[in-house]
Each structure stands twice: as C-alpha cells, then as structure tokens.
Amino acid sequence: MWYRLMTNCTRNICTAAGKRVFLGFALTTxxxxxxxxxxxQLPENVRLVPSQNLHMTLAFFGYASNETIDALINNIDAMSKPHFTVHLDCIAHWKKPKILCLKGTASDPNLLSIANDSQTIAQKLKLHQSEYHYNPHITLSRKAKEAVDGICYTALTLQPNALHLFESFAGKDGVEYPILHSWHLT
Known part of the structure; x- marks a missing residue:
C-alpha cells in the first residue's frame, strides 16, 4: 500500500488520525x-476550479482514519474496475452546493457498477454515502448563484484508464487533491 502518510493541520484542526478522501478519475491534458x-466563458463572479484539481468524482467518502483508508484500498483492490465511457454534455447549476458543472448521464453499465460498488464499500466501512443516484460530472466553478447561458462547448467524452483515491485538504494555495492510490481499469 502506497499512500502518503502525513499530518494535515489547517485552520488549527489537526487530522493526524484521518484524511478527507474520495474516488475519482483524472483528466487528460x-x-x-x-x-x-x-x-x-463563465461569469467573473464565480470561483473557477483550478486546472490541477479538475476531475470526475466517483464517490466522496468524507474523513477516514488511516486504518479505514487501508481497508478502503483493500476493498477497492478486490472490486471489479472495468473500462467505461461517459459523455458529459450539459452545463448545469446545482443550487445547494452552488456549483456549475459539466455533467452527463451514467448510462454505461460498467460505470454504474463501479459507482454502486463504491457506495457498498462506503456503507461497509461506515463512510459517507451519497443520498443521490450517481451523476457523473466535473465541477467547473464554485460560488455560482445561478445558471449560465450562451456557453460554447463540445461534449466531453471520458474513457479513463485508472481510478484514483484522492485526498482533499486545504493547502497554502487553496484546496489540493493529491492521489493516494491508483488502480488500472480492466
């Protein structure tokens, strides 16, 4: 198991016993x-997600102890991780988290299988589980108060080769998402 063991101290809260983690897929250049x-093309009053943080989330797990991260990695090792294709073709505004995202529909059975298996593992390990059906998306911006129109773009097709376990923490220059562990899709 190869993930970074370190203590994150931000806002005077130490998380030596755990990390905020999620599963996702990196983007190509x-x-x-x-x-x-x-x-x-987005309005200036939104906060853009930095290029180095762009990804498609599969499952957000919340805080996990180092022991739980080990168990998470072991469970994902055993999980089927097939290749899939997803088309992200709609810019959406989600009111509650106040984000603009490029989203699509999880219609590929392989993607749905990975998403469902991830939630099963989260339940087994008593980690955060989504209350919603899986909705593939890439967050474009935060602090978006309303939908946008007139954006010119081409649908994005993702066919990732790897699944990643990311950590999320507040670094000196903003939120950082280092990869803790990776798995090849088969």
Missing amino acids: EQTKQIEAIQS
Whole structure:
C-alpha cells in the first residue's frame, strides 16, 4: 500500500488520525484544455476550479482514519474496475452546493457498477454515502448563484484508464487533491 502518510493541520484542526478522501478519475491534458475553454466563458463572479484539481468524482467518502483508508484500498483492490465511457454534455447549476458543472448521464453499465460498488464499500466501512443516484460530472466553478447561458462547448467524452483515491485538504494555495492510490481499469 502506497499512500502518503502525513499530518494535515489547517485552520488549527489537526487530522493526524484521518484524511478527507474520495474516488475519482483524472483528466487528460486535452480534456483539461477543453474544460479550461468552458471555464474561460463563465461569469467573473464565480470561483473557477483550478486546472490541477479538475476531475470526475466517483464517490466522496468524507474523513477516514488511516486504518479505514487501508481497508478502503483493500476493498477497492478486490472490486471489479472495468473500462467505461461517459459523455458529459450539459452545463448545469446545482443550487445547494452552488456549483456549475459539466455533467452527463451514467448510462454505461460498467460505470454504474463501479459507482454502486463504491457506495457498498462506503456503507461497509461506515463512510459517507451519497443520498443521490450517481451523476457523473466535473465541477467547473464554485460560488455560482445561478445558471449560465450562451456557453460554447463540445461534449466531453471520458474513457479513463485508472481510478484514483484522492485526498482533499486545504493547502497554502487553496484546496489540493493529491492521489493516494491508483488502480488500472480492466
């Protein structure tokens, strides 16, 4: 098992016993450029997600102890991780988290299987579980108060080769998402 063991101290709260973690898929350089082209058309009053943080989330788990992270990795090792394709073709505004995102529909049975298995593992390990049906998306911006119109873009097709366990923490220059562990899709 190869993940970074370190203590994150932010806002005077130490999380030596755990990390905020999620599963997701990284973007290629070309896909990142496509997202940046969309972001360049968004209103100035939104906070853009930095290029290095762009990803498609599979499952958010919340805080997990180092022991739980070990168990999470072991469970994902045993999980089927097939290749899939997803088309992200709609810019949406989600009111509650106040985000703009490029979203699609989880219609590929392989993606649905990975998403469902991830939630089963979360339940087994008593981690955060989504209350919603899986909705593939890439967050474009935060602090978005309303939907946007007139954005010119081409649908983005993702066919990732790897699944990643990311950590989320507040770094000196904002939120950072280092990869703790990776698995090849088969």
